[in-house]
Amino acid sequence: MATNRTFTMIKPEAVANGTTGKITDMIIEGGFKIKAMKLKQLSKEEAGEFYAVHKERPFYGELVDYMSSGPIVAMILEKDNAVADFRALIGATDPAEAAEGTIRKKYATSKAENAVHGSDSDENAEIESNFHFDAEEVVG
Ligand code: UDP
Ligand code: MG
Numbered sequence: 001m002a003t004n005r006t007f008t009m010i011k012p013e014a015v016a017n018g019t020t021g022k023i024t025d026m027i028i029e030g031g032f033k034i035k036a037m038k039l040k041q042l043s044k045e046e047a048g049e050f051y052a053v054h055k056e057r058p059f060y061g062e063l064v065d066y067m068s069s070g071p072i073v074a075m076i077l078e079k080d081n082a083v084a085d086f087r088a089l090i091g092a093t094d095p096a097e098a099a100e101g102t103i104r105k106k107y108a109t110s111k112a113e114n115a116v117h118g119s120d121s122d123e124n125a126e127i128e129s130n131f132h133f134d135a136e137e138v139v140g
Helices: 012-016 020-029 044-050 060-067 082-090 103-107 122-132
Strands: 005-010 033-040 072-078 116-118
Touching (some): 005 020, 012 020, 012 060, 020 103, 033 122, 082 103
Antiparallel strands (some): 005 072
């Protein structure tokens, strides 16, 4: 079932670089409504669990270290066709391949430190939102 919601994180290097506001502006200007938002420090265990699907990939250890290296900003976003439209707004995983005008093209520093996360399906958007937020933290 399409929920018209997606989940994002502004990743640690983008928060540390002071681009939280600029990225949030791009999200709002892209037509997304923020339904939940918080600044959060992930533990290694939490980062490892969030990215468990990548456990066998060579970059998993570095990804877990990176995602727990400083605070992230987690958000639940709402828009028609939210998952696909948000993936379009953020651009390709590797900023070298990301289209002009996308968040990763503008703010990612590498394929690993790529500024933002975006859910890849409605099912994962729901799972990832529930990982970070309780129901009472989400506005109606
Ligand atoms: N990643 C990495 N090296 C790679 C591929 C991915 O460090 O070769 C990191 C990067 O931070 C990416 C995350 O792992 O955002 C999750 O990878 P995925 O393939 O799901 O990319 P995404 O869905 O974030 O575009
Ligand atoms: Mg992914």
